[in-house]
Amino acid sequence: MILSRFSRASLALFLAGAACGIGATAVATSLGSAVFDDVRTGSFYDAAVGEMYAAGIIRGYQDGRFGPDDYVTRGQLAVMLQRLKADLTGNVSSSSSSSRSSSSSSSSSSSVATTQxxxxxxxxxxxxxxxxxxxxxxxxxxxxxxxxxxxxxxxxxxxxxxxxxxxxxxxxxxxxxxxxxxxxxxxxxxxxxxxxxxxxxxxxxxxxxxxxxxxxxxxxxxxxxxxxxxSPASSSNSSTSSTSSTSGSTGGGTFSFGASAYEIVEDAGRINVTVVRTNSTSGQATVQYSLTNGTALATQHYNASGSSITFLNGESSKTFPVLITDNESINGNKTFTVTLTSTNASASLGDLKSAVVTIADDEIMAAGSGSLKFGKSTFLTGSSSSDTKIPVTVQRVGGTKGTVKVSFATYDVTAVAGLDYTSAQGTLTFVDGESLKTISIPSIESSRNKSGTKFGVRLTSLEGSTITSPTETTVEFE
Missing domain, CATH: 2.60.40.2030 (CalX-beta domain)
Known part of the structure; x- marks a missing residue:
């Protein structure tokens, strides 16, 4: 059975978010694009693929590809979750430590939001x-x-x-x-x-x-x-460029994109794609470009307003706009390719003559309702005898659309409610666009030595959002 709405890239995001939410130890990694040629540099899943690869949770294929858009099966999903469980518990079974070239995926809007x-x-x-x-x-x-x-x-x-x-x-x-x-x-x-x-x-x-x-x-x-x-090769190329750039009124240079990948949220309206001119900036030169559908479709998801750009004498960088169409559907990220197709005879195209543009679905990521968490896993406060208000911050990450609510409550650890602090509970309301709230917890004036004692605060029920780690925090008296 194929889970047709989920890909290997979504799996990497989901597992990375799950590992973070459960409190797994972070793994120092490189980007997935540094390991796999088919993982786009700067893509929304680049870091997650690198992290899960380094942790041994999900690997690539035998031909060296990662296959970010490949679909996965329920059986592969079970294997990946088993590996994650083994990694979190330290109980690595023979099945979970065997070949890690399979793939799986499960994602949701909240999973993506917690990683953004x-x-x-x-x-x-x-x-x-x-x-x-x-x-x-x-x-x-x-x-x-x-x-x-x-x-x-x-x-x-x-x-x-x-x-x-x-x-x-x-x-x-x-x-x-x-x-x-x-x-x-x-x-x-x-x-x-x-x-x-x-x-x-x-x-x-x-x-x-x-x-x-x-x-x-x-x-x-x-x-x-x-x-x-x-050097011999460079001198030859340089000489050719010099001759070309002064030939008639047509300028020279080598044209390429400023990056191999671009990413834009679909409600941004437009993206400016950068083209750079190197080796020579003498004279006027024109370069043609084209846009090709991937999962994004022309006129439905994007529109180009032109097909060429002209560099004047001395110009080394130009941009051309691509209009992005927003919609209200949760239909995932879409991609299209921009390609430099030709230029005048005195100029040339560089190695980076194509780039992938990802249109990120704002209904499932950074522009969504977000996730709630404490600003720190530990807050420190003074242990003086005077009454004070202890500030504990709650953050809304991954999006600030709409109104969301979350409840909180304090609990004793080594500090005692009523003696060291006043117990507190209540509900925080984040309105549309709001990303930070502060809980003020009273510290009680006392002759007790509170230094080193602590109490906890946890997030409980919520409405309109999700919670992510840390969902509990400790307040310690110094």
Missing amino acids: NPAGTIRFTAETYTGKENGATASVTVIRAGGVTGAVTVDYATSDGTAKANTDYEPSSGTLHFSDKQSTAAFPVKLLNNTLTDGTRTITLTVSNAKGGAVLGTPVTATLNITDDE
Whole structure:
């Protein structure tokens, strides 16, 4: 029997969310796209696939593919859940530790929501970028995946690898600004030319200090390789580009996409796809592009307003818009492919001439009703004898649509209600757009030594949402 609505990618998300919700130990992982060629960099399931692969819960096929869109059977689902149970309990049976190349899936709107941050996760689109030393400017793309709600920022900086600042490149640092619904941004790195045959040199790229509710993903460091244009192959290519770019009035350069994958929430209205021009920016050049249906259908899910873009003399980066159509159906994520098809005779297309665009279904992810959890697993408070109000925060993550409610109650651990604190219970109401609430619990003035004692608070019944870990927290008197 085929579970036709669920895929291997959904399974990875579900299992990662389940492991987090039950309190499993996190596994340090790389992205799934670093392991499997068919896992799109920056896709909503990229991190989950990497985590579940590293944990040994779900593996790829023998041919090296992961098959994110492949359907799974009930039998495969049972095997995957058995492995997860064994991983959580430490009871690894022979059946659960055997071949892990099968797959399964089970997902729901709440499962996806618990793994998403509505403001997004910011990271590089790749671990390695490449540019030539011939005075061009490299464009480094940063992606905001999993959520695009609100305006967020992230800092970026370059530092020396084997390349030297002001000798091989101009140092660059600053802040990238993502507006509401924006999923990609880029920063420039100016590469400097020399006449030495000094081989490929490297620049270290870093993003840090995400603000506005966004968090950092992986990778947050990347390498920019500067290829030597004095090497025989590079010199030949450089000479060809130079001749082409000055031939008549038609400009040269190499055109490619700024990223191998893009992701946009379907209610964003539009996505701007970046095309970069390297090797030469001399003269005017035009590049044609096309859009091809995947699971997303033209006119039904997206619309392109053009078929070509023109770079003027000196321009190294341009974008073209694709309009996204919103609907109210829970019909899952959809994809289409953008392809650079041709350019003028003096220019060429680079290796990254196609990219997959994912339209994330806002009815099942970051724009949904969200999930509720405590802001921390432990809150610390002073043990002074004076009466104080102890703040305990509850967060709404994964979406803020609609009104949701959750009940809470305190309970004794080593601290005693009525002596050390006043017991509290009640209901929190999050209105549409609200993502944070604070419970104020009175600490009782007392001559008792409360240092080191603690009490707990748990989330109980809820309405209109789901809860995710941590659903209980401890308040400890210091």
